[in-house]
Amino acid sequence: MASIFPSRRVRRTPFSSGVEAAGVEGYTVYNHMLLPTVFESLQADCVHLKQHVQVWDVACERQVSIKGPDALRLMKLISPRDMDRMADDQCYYVPTVDHRGGMLNDPVAVKLAADHYWLSLADGDLLQFALGIAIARGFDVEIEEPDVSPLAVQGPKADDLMARVFGDAVRDIRFFRYKRLAFQGVELVVARSGWSKQGGFEIYVEGSELGMPLWNALFAAGEDLNVRAGCPNNIERVESGLLSYGNDMTRENTPYECGLGKFCNSPEDYIGKAALAEQAKNGPARQIRALVIGGDIPPCQDAWPLLADGRRVGQVGSAIHSPEFGVNVAIGMVDRSHWAPGSTMEVETPDGMRPVTVREGFWR
Amino acid sequence: MASIFPSRRVRRTPFSSGVEAAGVEGYTVYNHMLLPTVFESLQADCVHLKQHVQVWDVACERQVSIKGPDALRLMKLISPRDMDRMADDQCYYVPTVDHRGGMLNDPVAVKLAADHYWLSLADGDLLQFALGIAIARGFDVEIEEPDVSPLAVQGPKADDLMARVFGDAVRDIRFFRYKRLAFQGVELVVARSGWSKQGGFEIYVEGSELGMPLWNALFAAGEDLNVRAGCPNNIERVESGLLSYGNDMTRENTPYECGLGKFCNSPEDYIGKAALAEQAKNGPARQIRALVIGGDIPPCQDAWPLLADGRRVGQVGSAIHSPEFGVNVAIGMVDRSHWAPGSTMEVETPDGMRPVTVREGFWR
Structure with a gap:
C-alpha cells in the first residue's frame, strides 16, 4: 500500500x-x-x-470552541439534543444535522461554562457550519479551533x-x-x-x-x-457498534437512521427539526444494524451493496474479521423490510457475493 | 513511513x-x-x-454545487471577487474568507448558469460554511456535493x-x-x-x-x-509559486497576505470586506514570498520559523529541493521588515538552522 x-x-x-x-x-x-x-x-x-x-x-x-454571550443560542440551533438539561461537568454526544436532517458530524459537546462549549469532532469541518450560521445571524460568539x-x-x-x-x-x-x-x-x-x-x-x-x-x-x-x-x-x-461518521453514516443519513433518535429531544426549534418530525413519529425507513458476513472478506473501502432477491436493501459501511467472535463483524444501513434479527441477504464485496445475517445487536 | x-x-x-x-x-x-x-x-x-x-x-x-434562485446572492456573500464580471464560460479563482478576513478555502468557482455555480475546493469542507449561511439566511438554494x-x-x-x-x-x-x-x-x-x-x-x-x-x-x-x-x-x-491551502496559508491569513489582493474587488458587502479594508488600503504586515533555503533540508511537515537576529519574522510552509534550479525552493510568509528581495534570515528546520534569501519572484 x-x-x-x-x-x-x-x-x-x-x-x-x-x-x-x-x-x-x-x-x-x-x-x-x-x-x-x-x-x-x-x-x-x-x-x-x-x-x-x-x-x-x-x-x-479537533475542538470547535464556541465562546461568548450567544454560545448557548448557537448550540441550541445546531444541537438536536436538549442543551438545557446538560450538567456543568457533562459531555453530550450530539448528532448535528442540516435543514433536511442529514447528519453533518457527530461530535461530543463539552460544557466548559455557561457561555463556552467545545465540540470534539468526528472527521469534518463542522467549524465552518457553526461559523456560517453565527456570521449570518450576527451572533456575538468566537468560533475557533483551540x-x-x-x-x-x-x-x-x-x-x-x-x-x-x-x-x-x-x-x-x-x-x-x-x-x-x-x-x-x-x-x-x-x-x-x-x-x-x-x-x-x-x-x-x-x-x-x-x-x-x-x-x-x-x-x-x-x-x-x-x-x-x-x-x-x-x-x-x-464489535462494539461504535459508529464512524464517513464510514457508517454521511449527510445522506438522519440520526433516526443511525439509531440516534434518543438524542433528538430538544424542545427548541433547532435546524433540521421540522425535517425530522416524520421520522420522529413513524421511525426511519432504514436503520443501522449489526451484521454477520460469511466467508472471507477484503478490507472495506467502499459502501458494499446489500441485496435480497436481486434488489438493493441497504449497504455495509464497515466490516472486518473478529478473532474473538470468530465471524466477520459488520455495520450496515438496512431497509425496514430486511432489518429484523435473523433476516438474511447478500453483500456484494469486491471479491464477490457473501451471505449476510442481521444480528439482534452488537457484540458488546 | x-x-x-x-x-x-x-x-x-x-x-x-x-x-x-x-x-x-x-x-x-x-x-x-x-x-x-x-x-x-x-x-x-x-x-x-x-x-x-x-x-x-x-x-x-470536490465540488460544492450551489443552485437555485439565490445562488448568485450566496456567491456574492462569500466571494471577495466581483461576481457580476464573471463570463458565462469562466472559472474564477476565489479566496473565501470569514468575517475577519481569514481564509477558509481558495476554490475555483465555475459558472454553469446564472443560477448554478460549482466551487472546486482546496482541502476543507467549505460546503459547510456555505450551507450554514444559506440555512441561517433562509436562502432558496440547493447545496450539495455532486x-x-x-x-x-x-x-x-x-x-x-x-x-x-x-x-x-x-x-x-x-x-x-x-x-x-x-x-x-x-x-x-x-x-x-x-x-x-x-x-x-x-x-x-x-x-x-x-x-x-x-x-x-x-x-x-x-x-x-x-x-x-x-x-x-x-x-x-x-517552483511555480502555486499556493496550497493548509500548507502556505490557513485561516490565520488574509488574501492580501497571500498576494491575492487583486481578487478582492467585489463592490458588494461580502463577508469579511470590512475586516479587509485596512489591508486593502495599506497592505498587509506580512506576505507570501519565494525563498531559497541553503544546505540540506528534510521534508517540510510543520511550519518552520523564520528568524532574524533571534526574532521571529515569519515562517516557511512548503520547501523542497529543485533539481532544475539547483536550490531548495520554498514558500514563506514573511514580515514586511524582511520581505524585500535579497533580504537574508535563517529558518529553523528539524535538522537545524539554514540560511534563507528572499527572491524577487517564483521560478516561473
Whole structure:
C-alpha cells in the first residue's frame, strides 16, 4: 500500500514523536491530521486493548470552541439534543444535522461554562457550519479551533494508570462527565469517555507543549500495567457498534437512521427539526444494524451493496474479521423490510457475493 | 513511513483503479479522498511533467454545487471577487474568507448558469460554511456535493492529447475558461486550468461511471506522446509559486497576505470586506514570498520559523529541493521588515538552522 506524503497540511500532533517511537505501522488522516490506526497488528492491538491499557493519540478529534454571550443560542440551533438539561461537568454526544436532517458530524459537546462549549469532532469541518450560521445571524460568539489535543487512555487498567498520574479523583468521574485535574500545574479536562467499550478516559490536552510530557508520564507510570501505544481499533469498535461518521453514516443519513433518535429531544426549534418530525413519529425507513458476513472478506473501502432477491436493501459501511467472535463483524444501513434479527441477504464485496445475517445487536 | 489504512471514509475515486495499476507510490488525503502524490519519484515525475503529458486523478477537488434562485446572492456573500464580471464560460479563482478576513478555502468557482455555480475546493469542507449561511439566511438554494470528479491533463503536450479525445475545439479554450465537450455522448465541462504551470486542462467528469473509460481513452490516445499517470508535483508547484491551502496559508491569513489582493474587488458587502479594508488600503504586515533555503533540508511537515537576529519574522510552509534550479525552493510568509528581495534570515528546520534569501519572484 502507498504511504502518506509528508506536508504541513496533513498535520502532525503533539504526540507524533511518541507514536513514531512506538512503531506506528498505519495512519489515516482525520480532520487534516494524522491518526494512528495500527501498531503491531489490528489483531494483536485488539487483544492487548481488551486485557491491559493503551494510550491513544486522538489529537485529530479537533475542538470547535464556541465562546461568548450567544454560545448557548448557537448550540441550541445546531444541537438536536436538549442543551438545557446538560450538567456543568457533562459531555453530550450530539448528532448535528442540516435543514433536511442529514447528519453533518457527530461530535461530543463539552460544557466548559455557561457561555463556552467545545465540540470534539468526528472527521469534518463542522467549524465552518457553526461559523456560517453565527456570521449570518450576527451572533456575538468566537468560533475557533483551540490548541487542544485529546489523548485517550483506554482498556480495563485505565483507571489504575490514570490514578497514578492524576490521582484517585479520576476513579469518581462518571461516564461522559469530566473533572479538571492538574498535570504539571495545568488543569486539564479529563472525561470518562473514548472510542472503545473497554473503559477509559479522554484527556483534553490544552497546550501542545504538554503533549509529550504527559505521554511520557503515562508510559513511565504504567510499565507494570503493560501500557502500550494504541489507537482506535477497527475490530473492537465494530464489535462494539461504535459508529464512524464517513464510514457508517454521511449527510445522506438522519440520526433516526443511525439509531440516534434518543438524542433528538430538544424542545427548541433547532435546524433540521421540522425535517425530522416524520421520522420522529413513524421511525426511519432504514436503520443501522449489526451484521454477520460469511466467508472471507477484503478490507472495506467502499459502501458494499446489500441485496435480497436481486434488489438493493441497504449497504455495509464497515466490516472486518473478529478473532474473538470468530465471524466477520459488520455495520450496515438496512431497509425496514430486511432489518429484523435473523433476516438474511447478500453483500456484494469486491471479491464477490457473501451471505449476510442481521444480528439482534452488537457484540458488546 | 506508515501506510494509509483502508476505509470508506477515506474515499477512493472513479480513477483509483487506474492510479493503482500505474503504480502509485504515495498518497495524501484531501477532502476525505485519496490524492496521489508520487508515482516513479518526485524528481522523475517532475521531469516527465515538464517534457510530456500527464493524466492526474484530482477527483479530491470536490465540488460544492450551489443552485437555485439565490445562488448568485450566496456567491456574492462569500466571494471577495466581483461576481457580476464573471463570463458565462469562466472559472474564477476565489479566496473565501470569514468575517475577519481569514481564509477558509481558495476554490475555483465555475459558472454553469446564472443560477448554478460549482466551487472546486482546496482541502476543507467549505460546503459547510456555505450551507450554514444559506440555512441561517433562509436562502432558496440547493447545496450539495455532486458526483463530479476532476481529471487533469497537464504538460506541454496536453493540447495534443486532449484534441485527440475531445477534438480540436479544446485548442480554442482560453485560460480559466471552459467549453462543454462530449465524451461517450455526455457533455463535460473542460477548462484550461490545473495545478501546474506546464499548461493543460481540467475535465470535470460528471458521473463516476465515466471515470475509467475516460482515463483509458486518454492513455490509449497518448501512447506516442509518452503519456503517464501523474499528480500535482510538489517540486513543480513550489517552483511555480502555486499556493496550497493548509500548507502556505490557513485561516490565520488574509488574501492580501497571500498576494491575492487583486481578487478582492467585489463592490458588494461580502463577508469579511470590512475586516479587509485596512489591508486593502495599506497592505498587509506580512506576505507570501519565494525563498531559497541553503544546505540540506528534510521534508517540510510543520511550519518552520523564520528568524532574524533571534526574532521571529515569519515562517516557511512548503520547501523542497529543485533539481532544475539547483536550490531548495520554498514558500514563506514573511514580515514586511524582511520581505524585500535579497533580504537574508535563517529558518529553523528539524535538522537545524539554514540560511534563507528572499527572491524577487517564483521560478516561473
